[in-house]
Amino acid sequence: MATFISVPLKKSSEVDLVKPLSKFVTATYAGSEDQAEYLRSVDELNKLRKNALGRPLDKHESSLEVLLRYYDQLCAVEPKFPFSENQLCLTFTWKDAFDKGSLFGGSVKLALASLGYEKTCVLFNTAALASQIASEQNLDNDEGLKASAKFYQLASGAFGHIKDTVLSALNREPTMDISPETVGTLSLIMLAQAQEVFFLKAASDRMKDALVAKLANQAADYYGDAFKQCQYKDNLPKEVIPVLGAKHCIMQANAELYQSLVAKQKKRFGEEIARLQHAKELVKTPYDEYVSVKDLTDKINRALTAAKKDNDFIYHDRIPDVKDLEHIGKATLVKPTAITTPLSQKFTDLFEKMVPMAVQCSMNIYNQRKAETVNRLVGAMRESTNLCNGVLASLNLPAALEDLSGDSIPPSIAEKARSIVQQGGLQSIEQLIKDLPELLTRNREILDESLKMLDDEETTDNELRTKFNQRWNRTPSGDLYKPLRAEGSNFRNLLDKAVQADQVVKDRYSVHCDMITLLCKPVDELNAAIPSANPTKTLQGSEVVNVLRSLLTQLDDMKMERETLEGEVKAVTFDMSATFLGALAQDGTFNEEQLSLSQLDQLYGTYNQRVQATLRTQEELLGQVQTSHQEFSSLKQSNSEANQREEVLKKLASAHDSYVEISSNLREGTKFYNDLTEILLKFQNKCSDIVFARKTEREELLKDLQVSIAREPSAPSFNVPAYQSNPAAGPTPAPRTVFQPQPAQQPPAKPLPPARPPPPSVVPQAASAAPAITPATGLPASNPPPVAPPSTAQGPPYPTYQGYPGYFQVPVGYPYGYGQYNMPNMPNMPNMPNMQYMQYQAPQGQGGYPGAPPAGQPYPGYPQQPPQQQQPYYPQQ
Numbered sequence: 001m002a003t004f005i006s007v008p009l010k011k012s013s014e015v016d017l018v019k020p021l022s023k024f025v026t027a028t029y030a031g032s033e034d035q036a037e038y039l040r041s042v043d044e045l046n047k048l049r050k051n052a053l054g055r056p057l058d059k060h061e062s063s064l065e066v067l068l069r070y071y072d073q074l075c076a077v078e079p080k081f082p083f084s085e086n087q088l089c090l091t092f093t094w095k096d097a098f099d100k101g102s103l104f105g106g107s108v109k110l111a112l113a114s115l116g117y118e119k120t121c122v123l124f125n126t127a128a129l130a131s132q133i134a135s136e137q138n139l140d141n142d143e144g145l146k147a148s149a150k151f152y153q154l155a156s157g158a159f160g161h162i163k164d165t166v167l168s169a170l171n172r173e174p175t176m177d178i179s180p181e182t183v184g185t186l187s188l189i190m191l192a193q194a195q196e197v198f199f200l201k202a203a204s205d206r207m208k209d210a211l212v213a214k215l216a217n218q219a220a221d222y223y224g225d226a227f228k229q230c231q232y233k234d235n236l237p238k239e240v241i242p243v244l245g246a247k248h249c250i251m252q253a254n255a256e257l258y259q260s261l262v263a264k265q266k267k268r269f270g271e272e273i274a275r276l277q278h279a280k281e282l283v284k285t286p287y288d289e290y291v292s293v294k295d296l297t298d299k300i301n302r303a304l305t306a307a308k309k310d311n312d313f314i315y316h317d318r319i320p321d322v323k324d325l326e327h328i329g330k331a332t333l334v335k336p337t338a339i340t341t342p343l344s345q346k347f348t349d350l351f352e353k354m355v356p357m358a359v360q361c362s363m364n365i366y367n368q369r370k371a372e373t374v375n376r377l378v379g380a381m382r383e384s385t386n387l388c389n390g391v392l393a394s395l396n397l398p399a400a401l402e403d404l405s406g407d408s409i410p411p412s413i414a415e416k417a418r419s420i421v422q423q424g425g426l427q428s429i430e431q432l433i434k435d436l437p438e439l440l441t442r443n444r445e446i447l448d449e450s451l452k453m454l455d456d457e458e459t460t461d462n463e464l465r466t467k468f469n470q471r472w473n474r475t476p477s478g479d480l481y482k483p484l485r486a487e488g489s490n491f492r493n494l495l496d497k498a499v500q501a502d503q504v505v506k507d508r509y510s511v512h513c514d515m516i517t518l519l520c521k522p523v524d525e526l527n528a529a530i531p532s533a534n535p536t537k538t539l540q541g542s543e544v545v546n547v548l549r550s551l552l553t554q555l556d557d558m559k560m561e562r563e564t565l566e567g568e569v570k571a572v573t574f575d576m577s578a579t580f581l582g583a584l585a586q587d588g589t590f591n592e593e594q595l596s597l598s599q600l601d602q603l604y605g606t607y608n609q610r611v612q613a614t615l616r617t618q619e620e621l622l623g624q625v626q627t628s629h630q631e632f633s634s635l636k637q638s639n640s641e642a643n644q645r646e647e648v649l650k651k652l653a654s655a656h657d658s659y660v661e662i663s664s665n666l667r668e669g670t671k672f673y674n675d676l677t678e679i680l681l682k683f684q685n686k687c688s689d690i691v692f693a694r695k696t697e698r699e700e701l702l703k704d705l706q707v708s709i710a711r712e713p714s715a716p717s718f719n720v721p722a723y724q725s726n727p728a729a730g731p732t733p734a735p736r737t738v739f740q741p742q743p744a745q746q747p748p749a750k751p752l753p754p755a756r757p758p759p760p761s762v763v764p765q766a767a768s769a770a771p772a773i774t775p776a777t778g779l780p781a782s783n784p785p786p787v788a789p790p791s792t793a794q795g796p797p798y799p800t801y802q803g804y805p806g807y808f809q810v811p812v813g814y815p816y817g818y819g820q821y822n823m824p825n826m827p828n829m830p831n832m833p834n835m836q837y838m839q840y841q842a843p844q845g846q847g848g849y850p851g852a853p854p855a856g857q858p859y860p861g862y863p864q865q866p867p868q869q870q871q872p873y874y875p876q877q
Contacts, residue, residue: 116169515655
């Protein structure tokens with residue numbers, strides 16, 4: 001059976017997708033009809049991840065389909081949620097597929113708050129599982145060959161896609177298994193195996209020998225390139241290199257074998273023999289324990305023997321040198337499968353109705369542009385109306401035309417007074433002014449608390465970075481929080497500007513407070529407060545008065561028209577998302593500014609023209625009013641009382657206009673603070689989420705650093721003496737392991753060494769009397785190594801001792817004999833009686849060993865010891 005390489009799956013930690021995604025959906029699509037559907041889709045996405053990554057996967061196409069569906073869903077959901085470290089922060093943790101960890105636990109892993117990282121790892125598992133499924137196929141039939149080639153090409157395409165995208169997806173150094181060098185090599189290995197499968201199919205289908213040779217030669221090229229990359233980069237487990245080297249040689253040998261058949265057909269018998277000889281040399285690979293070459297070797301040997309026999313007896317063709325042979329061509333029938341979503345045929349987007357984030361952001365910008373356009377048009381009309389009111393108030397119009405009697409309240413002033421009372425008078429304004437500081441303080445507290453969370457986390461991150469230096473290899477909090485701090489700075493600037501605006505409103509209220517108070521009084525008190533003047537009834541019915549009244553009526557009509565126009569401008573609606581989605585589907589991207597400005601021009605172009613027309617009309621009417629008022633003033637009888645009355649009436653009219661504007665400003669300010677509170681609460685939640693995610697990431701990193709520190713050696717490495725090293729037990733074992741090659745035919749087992757012969761039996765002899773040594777108090781825990789015997793002495797035979805069955809287990813070659821002595825009962829061996837040992841009988845021709853000295857005396861030549869510390873003699877090395 002052929003040996004093929006398959007890749008192990010990466011392992012992922014569990015991630016809760018429901019809580020953060022549901023929180024985003026609830027906040028973003030509040031009040032939307034689709035919110036409930038989106039929340040259900042979030043649950044389905046979480047289940048899909050658990051099915052794809054939370055359980056062992058069978059080597060079957062159905063398991064691959066689950067991975068493909070999850071990968072497709074990740075690609076579909078990526079543009080619809082703001083996955084990033086400083087927005088929707090989801091931390092994905094994956095272990096290195098090729099790292100087995102250590103005794104102290106843990107393997108190389110990487111945790112990143114990046115959906116691109118999750119996609120990359122899921123695609124890696126897709127490729128790995130495809131390689132495992134391909135290696136499980138039955139290559140003895142066409143269906144198995146086709147399926148195997150298909151899955152190998154899918155794996156090659158997936159690994160190649162990771163190579164092209166991993167660095168941009170992660171924005172940091174990846175783990176070794178998904179580095180561009182590693183996945184590039186894996187892609188080439190998978191392509192080589194797919195080419196080999198096509199070679200096997202071509203050979204089984206008995207295609208032309210020339211084509212089969214080219215297919216084999218191309219496969220050999222792929223294996224050779226992968227072999228070189230592994231040797232150069234050393235980025236894959238060492239067990240892979242011999243497999244690739246063997247495959248390279250075997251496929252070259254196959255190419256030479258089939259090319260020799262081509263030479264035979266062309267009557268080039270010398271070339272046939274040369275190629276077969278070259279093939280024979282190629283299959284003599286040093287990696288035969290990894291890949292079986294027996295069948296191929298036998299086939300080559302049979303063909304070579306027959307070719308030589310025919311050439312020697314019949315053809316006598318000259319055998320050329322290998323280097324002079326024509327190069328074998330190459331033919332590739334494989335290519336990596338392009339990774340284009342959806343990869344699964346059963347894929348359906350769980351968030352099909354959700355608008356992509358690019359469109360959502362563009363919609364937000366469009367809404368801002370629309371609001372700016374509306375505010376510009378409405379603001380221009382309001383500003384012009386305020387200017388008109390200010391000019392008329394300065395001219396005491398229309399009160400001057402109504403006050404011809406000089407002793408009653410002009411109707412316009414009386415109407416203004418009733419209007420202020422209906423709107424709440426001074427009490428309403430004072431309550432609004434009183435509420436502003438409380439709203440401001442609440443917003444400041446929310447903003448300060450949010451930024452304090454960022455400050456505290458950043459301080460902790462900086463302290464740990466200082467402590468661990470380069471080991472603290474996560475994104476600095478200072479860099480990560482820049483967008484949030486910029487956003488917080490904008491909020492603070494908004495609050496500062498709001499405080500300034502509040503002060504302007506308060507100052508204006510202080511200026512007009514007295515006149516507003518006067519307008520709030522009853523009619524009698526108001527009339528008494530207005531000075532009387534000489535009547536000017538002579539102007540009643542004059543032409544200039546009629547002209548002024550006509551002009552004022554036109555100005556009132558113009559103001560009414562502006563109010564209607566303002567309502568129409570605010571009521572304009574348009575669904576710009578359809579335009580953005582259409583452009584995105586057509587071109588893959590779109591220019592938001594160009595599309596938005598074009599659409600806004602179509603929507604508000606007409607309204608802009610109408611607003612400009614009212615501005616020009618007002619300018620003309622006010623010019624005519626000023627001219628007519630000069631003529632009216634020249635006709636009036638001028639005196640101090642009349643001037644004083646006219647001045648009071650002007651202030652009352654101006655106070656009314658100021659009251660209306662101040663009330664509007666205060667209500668807008670209150671609404672601004674309330675709206676800003678909601679925005680700041682969302683900002684606070686965003687800060688809280690990212691700080692929590694950073695805290696979780698910090699704890700994981702600290703745990704990994706503790707494991708890493710524990711795995712570091714406590715002392716520098718040193719060389720072990722050669723005599724302490726164990727000799728090699730045999731050849732390098734076959735790979736088990738991270739790569740799972742299919743079982744190949746094993747070489748014949750090596751013969752075991754012969755069994756050790758039993759010790760010889762010696763007939764017991766009579767024991768001779770010998771002096772007894774001092775009894776030992778116990779046996780030593782272990783015997784020291786024996787002393788080597790003299791070169792002239794032979795190891796003594798081992799007799800059977802009286803009173804003890806069998807042999808006393810002394811190491812083979814033990815050179816010392818013992819005299820007869822009494823052994824006391826041993827503490828650890830209570831059942832052993834005192835036994836009489838025979839004196840050792842030396843063989844003929846060998847000098848005897850001295851017996852034990854008398855009791856209490858040491859051996860000659862050894863230092864003496866106190867009697868109470870004397871131990872039985874054991875040889876010392």
